Amino acid sequence: MIQSKQLLTLGLGALGLLAGCNKKTTQKQELPNIVIVFTDDQGYGDLGCFGATEFQTPNIDKLAEQGARFTNFYAATAVCSASRAGLLTGCYPERVSILGALMPTAKHGLNPKEETIADILKKKGYSTGIFGKWHLGHYPEFLPLKQGFDEYYGLPYSNDMWPVHYDGSPATSEKLGEKHWKLSCPPLPIYDGEKQVATVDDFDDQNSLTTLYTERAVQFIKKNKDKPFFMYVPHSMPHVPLGVSKKFKGKSKQGLYGDVIMEIDWSVGEIMKALKETGNDKNTLVIYTSDNGPWMNYGNHAGTTGGLREAKGAMWEGGHREPCVMRWPGKVPAGITVDKLASSIDLLPTIAHYTGAKLPTNKIDGVNISGLLEGKDVNPREVFWSYYSGELRGIRKGDWKLYFPHKYRSYRDVEPGKDGFPGKYDYKQCGLELYNLKDDLFETIDVAAKHPDIVKELSKLAEQAKYELGDNLTKVKGSEIRPAGQLVKK
Numbered sequence: 001m002i003q004s005k006q007l008l009t010l011g012l013g014a015l016g017l018l019a020g021c022n023k024k025t026t027q028k029q030e031l032p033n034i035v036i037v038f039t040d041d042q043g044y045g046d047l048g049c050f051g052a053t054e055f056q057t058p059n060i061d062k063l064a065e066q067g068a069r070f071t072n073f074y075a076a077t078a079v080c081s082a083s084r085a086g087l088l089t090g091c092y093p094e095r096v097s098i099l100g101a102l103m104p105t106a107k108h109g110l111n112p113k114e115e116t117i118a119d120i121l122k123k124k125g126y127s128t129g130i131f132g133k134w135h136l137g138h139y140p141e142f143l144p145l146k147q148g149f150d151e152y153y154g155l156p157y158s159n160d161m162w163p164v165h166y167d168g169s170p171a172t173s174e175k176l177g178e179k180h181w182k183l184s185c186p187p188l189p190i191y192d193g194e195k196q197v198a199t200v201d202d203f204d205d206q207n208s209l210t211t212l213y214t215e216r217a218v219q220f221i222k223k224n225k226d227k228p229f230f231m232y233v234p235h236s237m238p239h240v241p242l243g244v245s246k247k248f249k250g251k252s253k254q255g256l257y258g259d260v261i262m263e264i265d266w267s268v269g270e271i272m273k274a275l276k277e278t279g280n281d282k283n284t285l286v287i288y289t290s291d292n293g294p295w296m297n298y299g300n301h302a303g304t305t306g307g308l309r310e311a312k313g314a315m316w317e318g319g320h321r322e323p324c325v326m327r328w329p330g331k332v333p334a335g336i337t338v339d340k341l342a343s344s345i346d347l348l349p350t351i352a353h354y355t356g357a358k359l360p361t362n363k364i365d366g367v368n369i370s371g372l373l374e375g376k377d378v379n380p381r382e383v384f385w386s387y388y389s390g391e392l393r394g395i396r397k398g399d400w401k402l403y404f405p406h407k408y409r410s411y412r413d414v415e416p417g418k419d420g421f422p423g424k425y426d427y428k429q430c431g432l433e434l435y436n437l438k439d440d441l442f443e444t445i446d447v448a449a450k451h452p453d454i455v456k457e458l459s460k461l462a463e464q465a466k467y468e469l470g471d472n473l474t475k476v477k478g479s480e481i482r483p484a485g486q487l488v489k490k
Contacts, residue, residue, distance in 0.1 A: 031124065031228040032328065033284040034117075034351055035275075037268060038087065038232065040080065040133060040158070040239035042290035042323065045306025046261055050323045052304075055251075055258030059269035060288055060325060067286075067327030068336045068373060074343040075292050077388055078312055078319035080158060081135045083291040083344070084234065088116040088136075088147070090348030090359075090366035092387055094469040097484040099389045102135060104161050104186065109137010110147060111485040115360035117348050118148030118230060124357045127151075127224040131216045132234040133158065139487050140194050149232075153192050153216045159206055159236040159243075162188045206243030209236050210260075214267040218274040225278035228355075233271070234291075235264055240298050241420055257301055282329045285354065289324040289344060297423040299416030309443040313409040315386040315393040316443055317401075326373055333375040341381045341396070342369045363480055385465040392471045393430075395462050399438035402448075402458040403430050434458075 044050060048057040049064040076086020080101040082093035088110070089096050096114055110116075118128040129151035130144045137143070138156035145152055163186070187199040190212075200206055217233050237243065237260045244259045248266065252258025268288065275281040294303035296311040305311055305318035312319060324342075326332055331354075345366040352359050353368045371378035386394035386401075394403040410428040417423040434448035434455055448455050465471075470479050 031126070031356075032331075032354055033228055033275075033280055034121065034126075034230045034355070035271065035284055035286045036087075036117075036232050036347070037264075037271070037286070037288045038084075038132075038234040039264060039288075039290040040234070040236055041292060041295050041303070041312055042238055042261070043294035043303035043305045043311070044308055044318065044321050044323055046238075046294070046303040047323045047325075049325065051306050052261075054254035055262050057261060057265040059265045059272060063268070063272075063286060063288060063325045063327040064335075066329065066334050067325060067332045068338050068375070070289075070324035070326065070338045070342055070372075072339050072341050073289060073322055073324035074341070074384055075290065075320045075322050076343065076345050077386075078292040078315055079388070080239075080291055082389070083320075084135055085110055087291075087344040087347060088118070088232075089114050090117075090345050090364035092345065092365045092385060092469060094387050094390055094481060095363070095365060096482055098136065102137065102157060104138065104157060106137070107139070107487045108484045109139065109142025109487070111483060112141065112146045113485075114147075114362065114482070116148045117351055118144070118232070120148075120348070120352055120357040120360065121228075121230045121355060122148050122150070124355055125228065126355075127220075127227055127229040128231075129217075129220045129229070130154065130232045130234065131213045131220070132232075133236045133239075134191075134234070137485060137487075141487055142485055143191070143194055145194055151193070151216075151220060154190065154213060154234075155200075155209075155236055156189060156191055159188065159200070159209070159239055160241060162200070162241070206236070206241060207245055207249075209243055210263045210267055211245050214270050217267075218270055221271070221274040221278055221280065225280060230351075233267070235267070237264060238294075238303060240295060240301050240422075242301055255300055257303060261303070285326065285328040285331070285351070287324070287326050287347065290322045293319045293322070295422075296411040297414065297416055297425060298420070299418045299423065301417070301420050307442055309412075310408070311411055313388075315388050315403075315408070317437070317441070320386070328373070332373050336375050338372050338375075340372055340379055341384060341398075342372060343381065343384060346381060362482065383461060385462075385469070387465075387469065390470065390472065392462060392465055392469075395458050395465065396437075397458060397461065399436050400451075400454050400458060401435050401437055401443075402455060402462075403433045403435075404462065405432060406430050 049061045075083045085093045085098035128149045130149050132154045135157045189196040190198040248259045248263040293311040308318035310316035310318045346369045349366045349368045353370050367380045384396045393406050410426045414426045433446040435443045
């Protein structure tokens with residue numbers, strides 16, 4: 001009798017263990033993994049599947065063949081830190097008070113009270129990791145481990161925030177009389193978690209960065225193969241100064257820039273290989289896009305907008321329309337092209353939809369674009385507010401884009417730089433200008449005078465934007481602008 005009871009107990013225990021395993025397996029099968037690869041300063045025309053011819057991107061092109069190519073996809077804005085804040089929080093950057101590009105001297109960062117994609121997925125039991133450039137505050141209070149990530153390896157800010165770099169400004173040139181100059185920056189640090197473990201100089205300058213990020217990303221996938229994970233890979237490249245490993249140096253017809261993109265494509269291939277080897281490739285939503293357009297005054301060390309007007313630092317199409325590819329077998333139809341308006345700020349609510357994660361308590365601006373991913377004839381985003389550093393520069397609805405008077409950075413009538421040295425900036429004045437992007441994608445013909453009704457309609461929509469987020473760095477009554485995290489250095 002005792003033996004029977006023992007056998008019964010053992011049997012029940014085994015059933016319980018089996019049930020636990022089944023529960024874990026079921027959870028893994030039901031919850032998709034999320035991988036976001038986010039490049040830096042990559043232009044709209046800088047992928048094979050978006051028209052590039054001087055270098056090859058077979059791995060990313062394969063993602064497009066097996067998934068969706070988004071041709072009307074906007075970064076949150078046209079500059080580094082702000083764009084990253086938008087992607088991770090699902091908000092226009094102005095709402096979370098992250099503007100421009102944070103310098104190493106900045107004493108603030110993304111407020112840890114904001115909820116990032118990593119935060120909402122961590123609550124669902126996801127493992128979360130970031131391997132690459134952070135750029136949302138470099139003090140411990142603002143680093144990724146305080147923003148929902150379990151693991152972090154990479155640079156705390158941009159790779160040009162280095163002791164030796166040249167910004168191309170006339171003041172700098174006149175003062176120093178030389179092409180290279182020293183920034184008031186420490187040696188470019190590499191962090192593992194919250195600790196600096198090396199500097200870029202320890203790893204063949206910047207030539208090893210893409211490989212280092214990729215190796216850690218692959219390790220993360222293998223370590224978390226049996227549980228749901230969110231992995232964010234914000235590459236430092238192709239932001240200048242360009243760096244590429246020996247395995248890709250000299251491989252492209254376009255020179256160093258093309259070599260760099262080819263190595264990023266290799267990185268995507270390594271990630272996809274790891275997903276397949278661990279049995280996770282079919283249950284993973286993979287998203288590839290960039291933070292803003294190319295830094296065109298660097299000439300042959302910059303990419304191309306594919307003919308779109310202007311580039312990084314301006315809210316014309318070349319500044320924030322980005323190449324975007326999404327793949328998820330069985331959920332995203334293979335080989336589709338999505339031409340409806342979407343943005344990086346829409347990723348958080350879309351990921352929440354697929355994972356069952358709760359949306360942030362604070363108000364967000366992103367919308368769920370799952371219908372677009374699934375190839376449905378829907379239009380979840382009708383309007384996009386084109387903000388840059390607190391200024392409402394334009395507004396888009398459907399095929400129409402209205403610009404308001406503002407001064408902007410221009411590359412159109414200046415001689416670009418070469419081989420890592422930039423040309424000078426030019427600045428132009430925009431008036432109240434209207435463009436039909438369906439008929440005039442390159443924004444060459446202002447039709448405001450012919451369509452006063454459209455101008456009036458979009459101007460009215462702009463009042464809503466100003467009410468919520470202000471304009472020209474000013475808050476208005478009723479605006480819902482939340483403070484960045486503030487740090488007073490002791």
